[in-house]
Structures are given as C-alpha cells and as structure tokens.
Amino acid sequence: MLGARSLEEEMAQSQSGNRQVNPLFARPGEETTYSRTVLQDDAMLPETAYQLVHDEVMLDGNARLNLATFVGTWMGPYAEKLYSETFDKNMIDKDEYPATAAIEDRCWRIVADLWNAPDPDNAIGTSTIGSSEACMLAGLAFKRRWQNARKAAGKPAAQPNLVMSSAVQVVWEKFCNYWDVEARYVPISEEHKTLDGHDLDKYVDENTIGVVVIMGVTYTGMYEPVTKVAAALDEIQKSTGLDIPIHVDGASGGMVAPFLQEDLEWDFRVERVHSINTSGHKYGLVYPGLGWVIWRSRDLLPDDLVFYVSYLGGDMPTFALNFSRPGAQVLLQYFNFLRLGRTGYREVQQASQDTAKHLADGIAKHGAFELWNDGSDIPVFAWRLKQDFTDKWTLYDLSDRLRMYGWQVPAYPMPDDLADLTVQRIVVRNGLSIDLADKLLGDIADATKDLESLPAPIPHAVAKRGFHH
DSSP: OTTOOOHHHHHHHHHTTOOTTSOGGGSTTTSSOOOSSSOOSSOOOHHHHHHHHHHHHGGGOOGGGBOSOOSOOOOOHHHHHHHHHHTTOBTTOTTTOHHHHHHHHHHHHHHHHHTTOSOGGGOEEEEESSHHHHHHHHHHHHHHHHHHHHHHTTOOOOSOEEEEETTOOHHHHHHHHHTTOEEEEEOOOSSOSSOOSTTGGGTOOTTEEEEEEEBSOTTTOOBOOHHHHHHHHHHHHHHHOOOOOEEEEOTTGGGTHHHHOTTOOOSTTSTTEEEEEEETTTTTOOOSSOEEEEESSGGGSOGGGOEEEEETTEEEEEOOSOSSOBSHHHHHHHHHHHHHHHHHHHHHHHHHHHHHHHHHHHHHHSTTEEESOOSSSSSEEEEEEOTTSOSSOOHHHHHHHHHHTTOBOOEEEOOGGGTTOEEEEEEOOTTOOHHHHHHHHHHHHHHHHHHHTOSSOOOOSOSOOOOOO
16 A cells, blocks of 8 residues: 555564554653743644643633633634634735625624614624634724814813723723723712713713723623713713713623613614624623624724735725734634524524523522622523621632632632622523533522531631722
C-alpha cells in the first residue's frame, strides 16, 4: 500500500528516537514534566501535544454546570460542524470573504428589525468581539457627537460625563477610564432596585454625553425601565433644554425581550434611544466571541469615527477597536437565525425562563433565603440569606460547598449603597433542564443542611469578595 511502512522500519525509527509507535502516556512530554513558561527546543507529536492540553483543561470543570456565566456553552452538532469548517475566516477581510461580509450585513439588519428600528434600511450596525467592544463603540459615538455639537456651538468640549446605574457592568467603568469620561453613578437601593429615572436631574448637565440603561443587570438580571428613564429625560429637556440620548446595554436582554416581552417598549420604539448593543454569545445562543451594536439611524454614528482602509485587496469602511477577528461566530449567528426563527428563539428563551422561575420558586420555599428577583425578566435571579437566619455560615460558604457538587453559583456584594448586602445569583442558559434544576435544588438543600449542622461558625479570613462578572 502506498505510504505503508514495514514493522522493521517502525522499530528502527522507534529505536532511533522516534516515539510515534510508543504508547501515548509513555511518550516524551507525557512521561516527563515540561516547562510551562519557556518554549522547548524539540518538537513533539501532534497527538501528544493535543493530549497534554486536553488533559489540563479537564480541570476547568463542566461548563454546563457553570451558573455564573451568561456566555453560551452549547450549540449542537451542526453548529459545531459549521464552526470547524469556517474558523479560518477573518471578519475584517471583507474583500477576501465577501459572502461572510454579506452575512454580517444581513445579521445586523435582522437585529435592527428585532429592535424595531423605524427604518432598518437607514440604520447602521456592526458585529464586534462581544458586548464590551460594542459598548465602547456606542460610548465613543456619544462622546464624539457631544464634542462636535459643543464645538459647533462655540462651547468648550471638555469634561464629558456619562450617567448610569451603580450596578452597571464593568465595561462602562472601563470606557470612562480609557476615554477620559467622568462616570456618574446613580446608586441603587432597596427602594430603587434599578436605574428608574429617580433623581436623574441631579446627575445630568450640559456635559452629559448620554445615559446608559441596562436590559438585564449583571448583578440580578433585572430590566431597567427604559421608558421611565426616557420620561425623566423628557422632563429635564423641558426645564433645561438639554437633549440627552440613551444607550441601551442589552448584552443579555437584547436577545430575550423581543421574544418573551414583545409588548415591552425598551428599544428603538423609544425615540430617545440612539443605540443598542447585545452579546450574540449570550442569549443570542452563539459560542463566545460575538457582539452586535446598532444605531437607530446613520447620522447618529459620526462619519469621522469611520475609517476607510485600503487593505487586503479592497477599500473598506471599518468602525472597530479590533482589526482581525473571527468570522465564524457571525456565521453561527446566521445559522441560529435560520435554524430557529422567531418561534425557535421564543421556545428556547421560554424554556430557560421556565427553568429560572422553577429554581427561584424552589429557593423562595427554602427557609434560609429571600429572593431579590424571580427571573421574570431575563432567566436570571438572585437571592440573599434571611436576616438573622444563621451565624454559622454565609452565602460565600454555600457557594464553596456547591462547588464540591460541581456547580458554580457565585456569591458577591451588591454595589455602593448596598455594599453590605451579599447575594447569590443563578444564570439559566440553554441546556439547563428542569431535571438538572431539581438536582441543583436538592444539592442546595443538602449543602445548607450540612452547614447548619456545624458545631460552630465558619471562620472567615476575608469578609467580602469581589463581584464576579
């Protein structure tokens, strides 16, 4: 047979140092340790290198049991096949990959339509690495429009500020830090669990470039009421003349609300909303590495932020913080749009919400806990330990105990005015069944029973841990 070798040739190569026929775990690399921080001089067989990496990441745990992350962990065999066939495509090479570029254009137009853009043909959007990049781009558009307007009016364009909830995701803190924008946080409280327009006039002024409203707060999963915030800004405009736009951070809710809360006005139906972002890799149901940002109309994205680059065989416009980036996730998003349609997305999101409400109901019935919210917005909810229930353990201890069962259920302090309050949160994603949810409720019951049986309180070297985004 062409390419076949005799047994004598195999043995000779093995004796001369070629371990290709040796048992896998007796080969160099598997039988000895290797440096993890210095590139080795010698090569190793591809299957050996694969096995080393494969075995090490087994320590990461089961992604399906990670109830901390919003990011998708399952897509199915056809999506995985498409992924493996297209992972070499570079989204920035629009001239080289025109079909992929055309699909990207279709995807953001589909999203613009989902978000009720008044004229989808006059909207503008782009894919991004994730919501973090999408938020940065939306924030930059706010800042540049404000700067241009100030200069046109002969006013100083310094000291811009951005107003948002104290429960905002860390990307907005980064935006303000990186781009020299003052962050103004409206604190949430027991009375005002989200940014709902209260006292907004105390935070905005002529230097405010915009207000961020969150559809699916990272801490709790709750929607912030866009219409209430817009109404508050309408009143401010009547009294001061300040016309302040809204950006909706729909990282999670942007792909839930169109299917589960169709009548809720949060998107481009609210005229003050200039731009919206979402994560395709969250409830868009795509693997990690994809976001979307849409502007209501082209004039809301300043032309001087768009670069026209002659590169890779074509002249192309680009508005991005990243240059080369994967195109496969865009194709996976289109696959989902084709595969699921509105009905399929509704069924998937409804199943996740049903599971979230089932879990929340089980937590509420447990004598130790009190719900902060019940998962009726996005399929996410949080709870706290009832006051004076126990002095033996905290939610941090429960989180650690659940890790012994394989579950990742984070505990963390709430922001600012609620920093003394610790909550625990569950994110339900596609793939967490009611059966698994019942297993989790059973494990929570067993864990709390074990903690309560301790003869003395658990000592805590660290009283408070940082929030896990």
